[in-house]
Amino acid sequence: MTRIVAGAAGGRRLRVPPGDTTRPTSDRVREALFSALEAAGAVDGARVLDLYAGSGALGLEAASRGAREVVLVEAARAAAQTARANAGALDMPGVRVEHERAERFLASPRAAGGGGWDLVLVDPPYAVDEDALARVLSALEPLLAEGATVVVERSARSPEPRWPAGWPGARQRRYGETSVWTVRR
Template sequence: MTRIVAGAAGGRRLRVPPGETTRPTSDRVREALFSALDAAGAVDGARVLDLYAGSGALGLEAASRGAREVVLVEVALAAAQTARANAAALGLPGVRVEHERAERFLAGPRAADGAGWDLVLVDPPYAVDEEALAGVLAVLAPLLADGATVVVERSSRSPEPRWPAAWPAARRRRYGETSVWTVHLDGPGG
């Protein structure tokens, strides 16, 4: 069972997409991740982008904890439909779902509107290779707000993501088979 851990929708259950197209982040990992993000002041009032959103659990957790705007981007149709259903069931304000490839969304006008993204959650399928992930991070860099936070979730067997050159060192936390890499940027895009 996947659920929202805390905030306005805390304890509410989330549907997961049918089949094995997604790998939901465990409640334990989300709880630890969002405790750290909350402590850093990275969630409340933030514009949040959830790439490779799956069921929407990460982005919806941010919305539950006070994010001002949350965009869930997911290419798999069943997962995007599940994310929409979860968002509708929770009724949290400021949440929308984009059924599109992460790379295509980032290159389009909807990614660049507004003041930049404050918090970006990147949880690609483990099959997404390091080169593709590095490309997404490079395209993402100019779309970030000053002082943005970027979180990447990968298999613990995966190497550290290749960050854009101007970005500071990432902090890694390991939770069994899952590693979470967090970068806090000082200025726009790094």
């Protein structure tokens, strides 16, 4: 069972996409991640972009904890439909779902609107290789607000993402088989 951990929708269950097309972030990892993000002041009132959203659990967690706008971007049709259903069931204003590949969304005018993203959650399938992830991170560069936070979740066996030149060093946390890297710009 996947659920919203805390905030306005805390405890509410989320549907997961059928089959094995996604890898939901565990409640434990989301709880630890969002505790750290909230302590850093990165969630409340933020514009949040959730790339490779799957069920939408990460972005919806941010919405539950006070983000003012959340965009869930998901390429897989069944997962995008599930994310849309979850967002609708939670009835949170300011949440929308984009059924599109992350790279294509980032290149679209819709990605640039609103003055920059304050928090970006990047949780690609493990099959997304390091080169593709590096291209996504580079495409984010002009879309970030001043002081933005970027979070990348990967397998603990994956190398550190290749951050664009000039980004500060990332802080890594490991939770079993999951590694989470956080960079504050």
